[in-house]
Amino acid sequence: MPRKPADQTVHRTDILQAAATVFRERGYAGATMADIARRVRLTAGSLYHHFPAGKQDLLLAVLNVGMDNVLAQLESILAQNLPPDETLRQMITAHALAVTQNVSVGAAMVFEIRTLISLAPDDPSAAERDAFLARRATFERHFRTVIERGIQRGVFRQVEAGIFTKALLGAQNWISVWYREDGKLNGAQIAAHMAETFLAALGCPKNEGST
Amino acid sequence: MPRKPADQTVHRTDILQAAATVFRERGYAGATMADIARRVRLTAGSLYHHFPAGKQDLLLAVLNVGMDNVLAQLESILAQNLPPDETLRQMITAHALAVTQNVSVGAAMVFEIRTLISLAPDDPSAAERDAFLARRATFERHFRTVIERGIQRGVFRQVEAGIFTKALLGAQNWISVWYREDGKLNGAQIAAHMAETFLAALGCPKNEGST
DNA sequence: AATCCAACCAAATAGAGATTTGATTAGCCC
């Protein structure tokens, strides 16, 4: 019954990607609905057809898309029940890779949390905001849990898991700030480096590569 | 000759601190001159007496204060010419401590760089902006240089110094996001953890503590 | 006691930008 998605029709995901890009460039508060619209050849007003709740809604949607993706990967890795060191290596790699594959979304997840937090508690999207923050907490907990388990099993050196997790995630998040598609290293290489760095920090040196 | 700094007179540094705080809470674009002014019991317009160039000027000033502080400490450490591992440990500690001692300024340095970068090249404060970015690059180079030196001297494991530096600084920057004065650990403890983590990552385990 | 000036304030000014509204267009279904 609805109109067929014709040639000119802009897809929801296009808008989200555009929004993420603009958020990264100007920050949420600095981003203009017109900026976002221009990127998909729409006018500012037209965005409200796709996202009735407006700018706020766009941000939440961008963040949720990113979180969906990462969380799904992490949980798939965890389900394999590998030893802590291997699990952590895969988690770090997957996360870092996800960030390099969509830097804009990654950046939004880093830089715009503040925007969410300073959201008035009576704001209409407060509920959705809370839901996102909860998933974000889960994301972090996954990492911490693996680290704690590794310590208990004696695979990892004794570290304060809370801080270590923060350090790890800070380093990973920061990738979205400096990564360049045309840089010296690609996403996979960076991901590997990150994993190696933090496993080494846990006293778990790489299982001897080639010579 | 000027009026005596009487009771009500607000000091430049007070305004800067207020600005940093508001920037942290709302982000630069989201921060209001009125917000900042209120915090020091002034009106928005009055801020222009102290910072004629306005909001932009405030941001740059905040960032510069932070950079002055950190850079001075780093350079003082470097001047001692200690071995790479000890130098790095002190640098990490000093930096982390600086962040916890003034989280608002630390957060500004992390989150508002984007604001500077997206500044039009013909903006009046473009020059000052460039100067800041240059100092920021110096800051990062200090870390990388020490790491590279450590690798050459065989004190550190072989790592890709560029990425490792980014990872380290990402982790350090992130402190300004999660640190709470009333948290479980104080600044010094966090700083120590960070140093230990990254030295371990460089294959340079702590020089045997107690027990 | 007359002047000066830093430090303020209140009230414009000037725009920018999110959101709303009323129309328009083009496939789809009958």
Next chain:
DNA sequence: GGGCTAATCAAATCTCTATTTGGTTGGATT
């Protein structure tokens, strides 16, 4: 073909804010 709705746009609205302007005020200076 006629009617329906999704997808758009252009042109208001309506606020919110940076910045400017003109005026006070009170201690300093002389």
